[in-house]
Amino acid sequence: MNAELLARFHGVIPAGGVGTRLWPLSRAAAPKFLHDLTGSGSTLIRATYERLIPLAGGNIMVVTGRAHRTAVLAQLPEVSDLDLVLEPEPKDSAAAIGLAAAILYRRNPETIMGSFAADQVIGPVEVFQDAVREAIHTAATGKIVTIGIRPTLPSTAFGYIRAGDRLEISGAPTARDVVEFVEKPDEDTARRYLADGGYLWNAGMFVAPVALMLEHLERSEPELYAGLMEIAAAWETPARDETMDRIWPTLPKTAIDYAVAEPAAAAGDVAVIPGVFNWDDVGDFAAIGRLNPASEETGVTVIGDVKRVYSDNATGVVVTDSKRVIALIGIHDVVVVDTPDALLVTTKEHAQSVKNTVDTLKKNGVMDVL
8 A cells, every 4th residue: 555645544543432232331430442342352442443553553543531541541551642632521423533633634634534433343354454445545535435334134223324336446446435324224224225235334434534524524513613623723732621621511512424424425525435344333232242152161151250150051141240150040142241239131132222221220310330
């Protein structure tokens, strides 16, 4: 790959979102990206960072909440102070990714950024990196590029990207035009998308010239754009923290899809690289069962102390963060999550409903376990 082009590339890792469907393991103080959910010995955020090093070298920025500063730096000690963007409060993806784009633009307006969420499981890594290289070549022609995931089932949990004509771009043989982004579908629509073959899952991966990202942001969200540019102007000065504290709480809350991707697609400025790697956003405990094979001996997937989990004619997932012995007898597809102050018992089928429990606890003021 053209070395000059790669030198323009900067990785950005937005590390936000609590992952409420993974409660009580994932919480506000310890969100899912800080956990090893794949038994690999590496947390999700560390694995994301490692995937980007061969592409970006040390040019990687992390955007996360102030509360996670110590935990993130413990896992990513290489990240410099100026490349660690700490949000005083969550403001959704447009503010997080937009601020990274604004800071990088002030450093070098020619930068191409690649934004990849901290909580995704991807493999083989080389196939992912090849897709990103294609995306960088495509972005250099003046496109916002998303990496769409080939759907493996008719999922209703993701938005979709409708791919159009093939683009003739040197270094990016699979690049396609994007016709539109479509919202999370119902089951019948999702089946239709899968059968059609022209639809890809929107995994929220963007590779784009920072100037083009900001141009679309200014057009669709002028107030957000102005605030982010003001913070970026103060970023490498002593006024950084004061400016952040003053402006950030006033910024509108919106997703990058609405603020940038959808309007840019309507303007013909978006392309897609189909990702043919395995991808999982570890959205719930059923995903942990998919990503970690069950023990042949017990039939159960265990994250935590395997020696303390016993099973007799049982299957499912156990996540243990306590010293308690857990015995499963005659139950199938169960999910047990045991932490020192909260216990979850459900089934893989109902794993998505954990979010509702978190909402109810919040409503009832039971905040100490969230």
